[in-house]
Amino acid sequence: MTEETTGSTTADESAEALGAPAEQAPLARVSGKPVVDLPRDLYIPPDALAVFLEAFEGPLDLLLYLIRRQNMDILNIDVSEITKQYMDYIGAVEAMRFELAAEYLVMAATLAEIKSRMLLPRQESEDEEDIDPRAELIRRLQQYERFKQAAEDIDDMPRLERDNFVASAALPRMPSSQPHPDVDLREILFALQGVLKRADLFTSHHVERERLSTRERMSSILSVLRDDQFVTFESLFTPEEGRLGVVVSFLATLELVKEQLIEVVQAEVLGPIHVRARAV
Amino acid sequence: MNEENLRKIQAITEAALLAAGKPLSVDQLRDLFEEGERPARQVMEHVLLLLEQSCQGRGFELKKIASGYRLQVREEFAPWVGRLFEEKPQRYSRALLETLALIAYRQPITRSEIEDIRGVTVSSNIVRTLLEREWVRVVGHRDVPGRPAMYATTRQFLDYFNLEGLDQMPPLSEIRDLEEIGREIEKNMQAEIEFESPARSTGGNGEDSNPDNAPEQTLH
């Protein structure tokens, strides 16, 4: 960075004010060169000035920077000195006709107010109720500094895609499992209701209430019968079911005979009865 | 190459294969190391062998495929892992439910009998779905031309609906009551909708500003 004095918009005293450069990482890079300090004489090449403006996160950040450069404690701010530096900086930026964010101007006004108060003899306790602007500024600087630090801490925390990577493995061949929908029994009834309504409308089909247990027994008898093998008629009955069970089985058998689904054979009168499914 | 060094290369190889999400070749793996520490091809292959062995008994294994190596979930665990990706089951169609209802109440019944009552054809899909779910089965064949299959419900069907027998199915006479219940439900829903709409408009972001609802990870 060139150290020209020509074109400087501010007095040379600002060079002293900026003091000895503190050891730190580059503020920014201009044309590839690291820029560590504000230039001693505040003449800043136009392109560099734009970079400086971007290097700060606002007036509080700039103020913190100036305070740190002076090795000042926040609680111990030398308001006059900091205000002068800040104004010099703002002046430089303005002289270059850069758009200056409003926040920087507000801060300039605040600093000017604080400085003027310091110069005036203190009014005895009359505006004691007023918030002291200096205390307020310190409070804000403290507050901001905390979160500036917190932001750096967050940046240092290990995070995905930089320090951690999710471990994942390829999938093997997966069985295509189609989960079964859940059905409520009432849904079936509703469905049947719909069918029956339509059946009434479109056909002469008449569906009566069925004796379900007989129907079911018909199914179960059919399921044990084969067409290539006879079983005894008695084996269709389960005496343990009691009289009602036997009757149901009997009715089911008769129904199956009537529907020609099974074949009943008796070789001789009063001989054993055999049953088999009708051949397919 | 000492053992400690090998172990480190093995861990890095495993780490890289798990992070890559795609197969890596021996050379791609070697390229992860800076020139000075880059293992020779044979060393890398040896490390891959060690890695393969170290995965025994674990949930994943090393697989060699055309484009290189990859770590893969063991196939034997697919039934469990697959549940991660299960989609929400869809609902059965009305046609399927009607078919099921007719089989349940009119069994044994043939497909054409079902079609007669429903007035429309029954798609093979529906029958297959019901058979696959093991809710119905073929119990015989009707002794008519074509010998069509007769369908009946199964024990699994009864189990699913918590029935001991078909006689525990609600009688058809309940359908009348059901109609009323249905109308009532509809009326209730209607009322709910009417109740909800005006409240919505004023409620705005009511629940959002509920402090109990705010940051889910409050400090503890």
Place this chain on the structure above:
Amino acid sequence: MNEENLRKIQAITEAALLAAGKPLSVDQLRDLFEEGERPARQVMEHVLLLLEQSCQGRGFELKKIASGYRLQVREEFAPWVGRLFEEKPQRYSRALLETLALIAYRQPITRSEIEDIRGVTVSSNIVRTLLEREWVRVVGHRDVPGRPAMYATTRQFLDYFNLEGLDQMPPLSEIRDLEEIGREIEKNMQAEIEFESPARSTGGNGEDSNPDNAPEQTLH
């Protein structure tokens, strides 16, 4: 629960976490098992402990974070694994990080509250980026004119930064409570006023009257 069974659950757990590629909660892991074989919560937690131990010396580790458990590459191998990816890991601007810090430590917080502390406006871009990354979300609206949105961090934020809860965030820098500082400053001012009027003898407040600490002394 015998050892063989535990080993199997452990392998399935590992397989599922590697297949998911995202965190899974204890209950999500338990749900992979059918009802009859589903391990109890304590068993599952024990298995996770076993799994964690079994990853010692390997390329990856089990990490507990806000939404559950995740298998991830050990941080020490990031330099090698990072070479897999052509793109440099994304860097975040100071403005974004400061905004994120304020939301994390001061949630729920509105945009203007963030601006008050930072002393500059918060660009909509930053807020949009944070919302898109699902690191923050709107949890409600402050009951003041304009009903500004209040932001809070999300579980994904915690997951991304390897945290189980906000209490694992680094503590805010060790400066005294701001209220306390305010009070102190006021006291200092008071002391100065007293000093200016009669005598300083009353300023017996130890450090308050310490000249190194009294900011007023350096004013000119």
